[in-house]
Amino acid sequence: MEEPEESETSSDSSCGSLEEDGHHFDFGPFYKQPQFCDRTIRLEILDDELSDPKEARSSEPALQNSPTEERNQETPEAERTAAKNASEGDAVGAEKETIAGKKRAREEGENPGSQEIAESASGRAIRTSERLAKRRDRGMSADYRESSPSENEDGDKSGHEENDTETGRGQSETEKAANGEKNDWRESSAEIEEAEEIPISSVIVAAKSHVLRAMLSSDMREGQKDAPIVLKVTGQEKRAFKEMVDFFYTGTLSERLQAEETSVSELILALLIGDKFDAPSFMGAVVTVLKERVEENGDSDLEAIAVDIPEVLQQRKGVKALVESAKEAFLEYFKNVADWDFLRFASLSERAVEFLLQAEGLEGDGEEVVFNGAHFWVRERFPEVKERREALLRLARQIRFGCIRGEVLETLLHDPDMQLPELQVLVLRGLVFQAYSEPKKLESMCDFSRLRSGFREAIIDLVLNVVIDEKGSRTVSRPVTWNDRTWCLEVKKSTRQDSATVAVYLNRGALAKSAEDSNQVDQVEVQFFARTWPSGYWALLKQRTLTFTKTTSEGRGSGDMFGKPWHLIDTSEYAGCTKEVTLRVVARRLPEDSESDED
Template sequence: MAGPEARASALEDGLDEEGHYYDFLRFYKRGEVCDRNIRLKILDESKEGPEAAGCEEIPVSSIVLAAKSLVLQKMIFAGMQESDKGAPMSIKVTAEEKEAFKEMLHFLYAGSLSPRLHDPATDVREVVRLLVVGDKFEVPSLMGAVLKCLSKREKSIPDSAVLVEQLPETLFQIGRIKKVADEARAHIIEAFKDVSMTWNSEIFEFFESNPNVMEILLQSEELEADSEEEILEKALSWIRGCYQSESERRHVVSKLLPQVRFFCLSGEYLERLLAVPEMQSKPTQALINAALRFRAYSDAKKEVVRKAFVQRKGVREVHLEIINDFVLGDQRTRMTSRSALWFGKKWYIMLSRKGDSVRTVGVFLCCEVASDSLHGSSSTVDDVETKFFVKIWPEGIWKSCGSVGRTALNGLLTGGKLSGCGPGNPLKTSWADARRSERLLGSTGAVTIRVVARRFQSSEDSQQWAHQTL
C-alpha cells in the first residue's frame, strides 16, 4: 500500500488535470443511464455514537465515478462489500459533508464547480469542505479546481481565519495546499502584527472565540509591541472578552501561554501574574515559576539558555536603544553619540548646554536622513515614543529621567531646527553640578545616558511633525 507521501505526490500530480473536456451533467441522476445507487447516511451529530439521522439515495453511473475517484473506483470494482451491483453503496456523512459530497458528484459529471462556489458571497467554509471531500475520495482534479477557486477570491481576514482553522494539517503534504495555508497565516500576521495599534475589541471580533488564530499570532516572530508584557496583556484581554467562565479561561490560557516568551517578562510582572485568576492552573504556574528562577540566574547561566529568552524579531525591530558616555566639558555646548541606522535614518543622542543664567543639561534623541539607506526613502515620517535613562552610581543601575510621547520625526532640517525630541532638563541639575556629581559620574568621569525609542506604524491619528529647538 502506498504511503502518505506517495499518495500526496499522486494527488498533487493530478491537481491540474482538466475536467472540462467531458460534460455528462445532463445524465446526472438520469435513471436510464445509471447502474448504481449511492446511499448517503446522514449522521446525527447531536447524539453520541454514529447514529444515522436519515438517508438519501442518488442514482449514479459507475463508469463516471470510477473514472475520476480512486476511492469510489475501489468501492465499485475492488471486491468490497459495496461491489455487489444490486446493493446501494453506503457512505456515511455529516450534514455538512453531505452537501460537499453532492457538489463533488456534480463535478464528476460536469468537470467544473457549480457557479455559486465562485460567488464571493459563498462562505469559504463550503469551499474548504469540498477540498477535504476531494482528498477523502481522492479526486485530484476536484482539489485543483477548488484551489483555483480559492486563488481567485479576494483576500479577507475572515476567509484567512477560516483557512487557518479548518484546513487539515494532513493536507499540507500537498505543496499547493500548504502554500494556501501559509499565505492565510501570513495575511493574518501582517494584519495584526502591530499589537499596540490593532489588538483591540473591534479587531478581535474577526476571530472571536477562535484560539487557533490567536495561537498563530502568539507563535509569530513578527509581532510588534512595546514588550512581551504588552502582548500577554492584550491576549488576556481577548480571552476575558470571549470566555465568560473562569474554567474556560484557564483552559484557553493553558493552550496559548506556551507561545508566550515568559523569560522576556520582568520579575515584577511575573510576580503579579502568580495571583491572576486565569493563571492558577498547574502548567501555567510552572511556566511563571520557571521564568522567575531564570531571573535569578547569573549572566553566564542566562547565556547558556539564551535562546529561550530572545525577544521576538518584531519587538526588537521596532525598538532602538543607544547608550553613550558623555564627558561634560567647559567649552563644548553640544555633544553627540555615535549614530545607529534604524528605518532609513541615522539616530543619535545629543547633549546640549541649555539656558542663559543657569546652564542645564538637555538630552535629545535626534535623527537625520541617511542617503545610503537600504530601507528605501529615508525622508518618511517616523512616529516614535522615547524614554530616557541615566546610570546612577555606585549601584550601577538605570534611573528613568524622562520620556516623550509619540512624536512624528522626518529627519530633515526645518528652519534650522534638527529633527528630534527630548524631555528638556532630565537630570534635574545644572551643567556645572552634573560635572561634579559622584552619583552621575562614578569612577568613569562621564555621564552615561541610555535612550530607548519605540517606533509605531503610521496611522491617521499620528501627531503632527514635531521639531524642537535643540
C-alpha cells in the same frame, strides 16, 4: 476496452499539484442519463444524524463497518444486536473517518454474487421500517423532542445538528452554514433518512477520482457492474459528494459553492471529500475559490482558512500554500497587539488566539501587552473564574513570561484568574529570570525569555559613552539603519540657559535610496536612560514622543537632559571613575496620529 495503467506519478498525487491534468469537457448534459450510465453510487446516510448527539457518539463505531458487512445485516434483530455491540464498543476516533467507501479485504469463503441477497427489496424495506420504528420510539421521549430538529414556517425541517466536541463552542460553522442555506439546497428529514442512488459513467468518475477508480476496477463487490458502490456518509458529506460528482461532469464548481454567501467551513468540507476520494482537480477548483477569499482579506474568512483546515489536507502543495498565505494575511490584520482589546479580537476562536500567541511577528509595547490581550479574550469569553483559569492555562504556554517586567509579574501572582499552580509556576519562573544577572540571562536564554522578532524590529536601542569635561566636545554614536532611515544619538553642551546643560538628541538621517518615497513621517516614543554608579542600574531621565517630518533636519530630544548644569555631571551618580557617562536611548515606532510632546 482496457483501462490505461496509472502513471508512476499517480502514487504521489496526495502531495502533488491540484491543477487539472489536460483538457476537461462538459459532460453535464449526460449526467444521470440512463443511456450514458453504466454504474450506480448508493449514498446511505449515517444514523447518527437521526439520533440524539450523545447517543450518536456511542453508536459511531458501528458506522465504520464496510458497506458489504452492513448489507449482510438482513433482519431487524441483527440490526439491533449490531447497534448494541457498537454502543458498547471501544472505537476511538470514529469521527475521523465517516465515509466507509474504501476497498476492504475479501473475507475467506466470500462469494461476491451472494451479496445481492442483502440488496433485495424486501431486505431494504425491513431495515427502513426498523429505522423508522426506532425513530418513532425516540420521538416519544422528552429528551428526543428537545434534540430533534424544529420545523420552519414553511413546514420544512432544519438540518440536523452535530455536537462539536473539538472546540466546545456548540454548533460548528459548517452546521450553521448548512442550516442557513436556501430551501432548494436543504434536504428534509425524510430525504436525509433515505439512501440515494446516483447513476454515473464509470469512465468519467474513474478519470477524476483515484479512489473511485480503484473501487470500480477491484475484484471486490464494488467492481461488479451489477452492484452499486455503497458509501456511508453524513448529510453534509452527502451534499459535498454530490458537488464533487457534479464537478466531474461539468469541469466547474456549482454557482452555490462559488457564491460569497457559502461559508468557508463548507468549502473545507468539500476539500476533505476531495482528499478522501483523491480527486485533485476538484480540490484545485475549491482551493481557487478559497484563494479569492484570502485576496478579499475578510478577517473572518482568513481566520477559518488559516486555522481550521486540517493538517492532513496541508500535505497537498496547493492547500499548504493557501494556508500559509491566509496565515500571513491574518497575522498582518492582528499583529499590532495594542488592538487586541476590541470586540473583533474577542470573537476569535481559541485556535486563532493560540496561533497569534505563537507568532514571532507581533508588534507592540512588549510581552505584557500580549498577556493583557490574551487575558481580555479570556474575560470576554468565560464568565466563571474556573473557566477563565483553565483557558489561561491553555494559552499561557505561548506567552513569554521571561520578557515581562518584574513589577508586572508581581501583580500577576495575586490576580484571581492566575491562581492555578501551573500558572503560578510560569509567573515565578519569569520572576526568577528577571532577577538573574545579565550574564546569567544570556546563559539561560530560550523561547520563554527571548524577545519576539516583531518587537525587536519595532525598536532601536542606542548606547553612547560620553566624557563630560570643560571642552564640551560634541559626541555622536555610530549610525544604525531603522525604518529605512539612518539614526544616531548626539550629545553636546547647550548654552541656551544661564548655566550650560547637557543636550541629548536623537537624529534621523536621509531616506534610503531603495526605500519608497511615501515613508516621510516618523513618530517615535523615545526613552532616555543614564547608567548609575556604582549600582549599574539604568535611570529613566525622560520619555518623549517625537515627530520627524519630511523637512526635519535637526535632532529631537532635550536641551537639559539631566536637569543639572554641565559642570556638575562629572561628580554625580551618573559619572564613573573615568568621568564617563553612559547614555542609552530606546525608540519605538508609533502610529502617525500620535501627539508629540517635544521641548
